[in-house]
Amino acid sequence: MSQEIEIEFKNLLTEEEYLRMLEDLPFDKHTFTEQTNYYFETEDMLLKENGAALRIRHKGDTWTMTLKQPHPEGLLETHDTIDEQTADLWIQNKGEEQTNTSKQLKEMGIKINNLRFLGSLTTRRREIDYKNTTVTLDFSRYFQVQDYELEIEAMSKSEGESVFAELLHRYSIPERETKNKIRRFYEARVQSD
Structure with missing residues (x-):
C-alpha cells in the first residue's frame, strides 16, 4: 500500500517575513510549483471528526488522492x-473507489458516496533541501483568503524541530499556532457562506 508518515512543522508568516526568507535562503526566486488541492468531506464532517482529511492534489501532470489520518509520529x-478523468468525477461528486484510500475510509466507516467536494485551494510552492529537511515557502489562495506559510518536512521529529527553531530564531519570527491548510480552508469556507 502507498503510505508514509509525514513529520512536519508549520508556521504562518506575514508577507514581509515570507519575502525576507525567500530572498535570504537559497530558493530559486523565479521557479515555483503550483498545485491545487481539491477537498472532500461528508455532510456530517466525519473526516474532520476523525482528525482526517481527504484531498486530490493536481501538480503538473499528476493527480494524487491523499487521505491524511492522525499517527503518533505525525x-x-x-x-x-x-x-484527470477520475478527479473530475470526484469533483462532480461521482467518485469511485480507489485501491488504497478507499480501504482506509472503510476502516473509519466512511462511504465513498457520502463524500462531497467542498472547494479548492491553490498554492505557489518553493522548496529547498536544508540540513536533512525540506524547507518550503507556500503562498496559498482560497475563497477570499491569501496566506503565507513556512513548512519544514523531516525524517525525524528531532531534526525537524531543530531546523524549525533555528529558522524562526534567525528571522525573528514568533512561533504561531498554525492550523494545517485544510483546517484554514474549512474556516474560510464557513466565513464565506
Missing part, C-alpha cells in the same frame, strides 16, 4: 495516483 498519508 500524519499517516495514504495515496492513490489517479487520472
Whole structure:
C-alpha cells in the first residue's frame, strides 16, 4: 500500500517575513510549483471528526488522492495516483473507489458516496533541501483568503524541530499556532457562506 508518515512543522508568516526568507535562503526566486488541492468531506464532517482529511492534489501532470489520518509520529498519508478523468468525477461528486484510500475510509466507516467536494485551494510552492529537511515557502489562495506559510518536512521529529527553531530564531519570527491548510480552508469556507 502507498503510505508514509509525514513529520512536519508549520508556521504562518506575514508577507514581509515570507519575502525576507525567500530572498535570504537559497530558493530559486523565479521557479515555483503550483498545485491545487481539491477537498472532500461528508455532510456530517466525519473526516474532520476523525482528525482526517481527504484531498486530490493536481501538480503538473499528476493527480494524487491523499487521505491524511492522525499517527503518533505525525500524519499517516495514504495515496492513490489517479487520472484527470477520475478527479473530475470526484469533483462532480461521482467518485469511485480507489485501491488504497478507499480501504482506509472503510476502516473509519466512511462511504465513498457520502463524500462531497467542498472547494479548492491553490498554492505557489518553493522548496529547498536544508540540513536533512525540506524547507518550503507556500503562498496559498482560497475563497477570499491569501496566506503565507513556512513548512519544514523531516525524517525525524528531532531534526525537524531543530531546523524549525533555528529558522524562526534567525528571522525573528514568533512561533504561531498554525492550523494545517485544510483546517484554514474549512474556516474560510464557513466565513464565506
